[in-house]
Amino acid sequence: xxxxxxxxxxxxxxxxxxxxxxxxxxxxxxxxxxxxxxxxxxxxxxxxxxxxxxxxxxxxxxxxxxxxxxxxxxxxxxxxxxxxxxxxxxxxxxxxxxxxxxxxxxxxxxxxxxxxxxxxxxxxxx
Numbered sequence: 001x002x003x004x005x006x007x008x009x010x011x012x013x014x015x016x017x018x019x020x021x022x023x024x025x026x027x028x029x030x031x032x033x034x035x036x037x038x039x040x041x042x043x044x045x046x047x048x049x050x051x052x053x054x055x056x057x058x059x060x061x062x063x064x065x066x067x068x069x070x071x072x073x074x075x076x077x078x079x080x081x082x083x084x085x086x087x088x089x090x091x092x093x094x095x096x097x098x099x100x101x102x103x104x105x106x107x108x109x110x111x112x113x114x115x116x117x118x119x120x121x122x123x124x125x126x
Contacts (some may be wrong), residue, residue, distance in 0.1 A: 001005030003031060004126030005069075005103060007080070009040070011114040016126050017069050017103040023058040026071050026100040030078070035124040038078065040115050043096065045083025047115045055101055067109035070099035078123065082109040 019027045027094040030053065038049025057073055064070060064081045072079050074097055082105075087094045105112075115121070122126075 003027070004106075005030075005034065005126050006126040008122040008124070009119050011116060011119060012111050015111060016106045018106055019085075019103050020101070023071075023100040023102050026055055026058050027102040029053055029055055029089055030071065030102055030123075031125070035077070035122060037120060037122050040117060040119045040121050042115070042117050044085035044088070045110075045113065046079055046081050046085050046095075046110045047121070048072065048075065048077045048079040049121055051078055055100065057098055058100045060100050062095050062098050063094055064093050064099065064101060067095065067105040068096065068100045068101045069103035069105065072096070072099045080105065080109065080112050082112045 005017050007015045033053050036051050041048050068081050070079045
């Protein structure tokens with residue numbers, strides 16, 4: 001049985017993501033911390049928000065794909081990628097620094113373009 005999480009905010013409604021096995025310690029720490037509520041920030045086509053979770057890098061990488069959800073250790077933040085960031089090159093998407101990818105958005109991740117800075121986002125078990 002797959003583990004799912006749900007993102008809720010005024011401008012996107014409810015969006016589900018499925019936890020993946022790439023970074024099991026990160027996925028477990030996020031799962032155990034749910035529900036999490038944060039205040040949205042934007043960095044290009046990335047939404048991120050700070051959490052109280054403190055983790056080190058785990059199989060961390062800078063290159064990510066549309067729809068990947070990651071934990072960013074330096075900012076103790078959850079990041080949702082849905083397009084290029086300010087440091088992306090060519091067709092690739094780059095995080096500010098290595099991130100621990102732990103989930104993938106189910107459906108069209110570009111819905112996160114609707115999220116505005118300062119908007120509250122709730123993450124809960126799906």
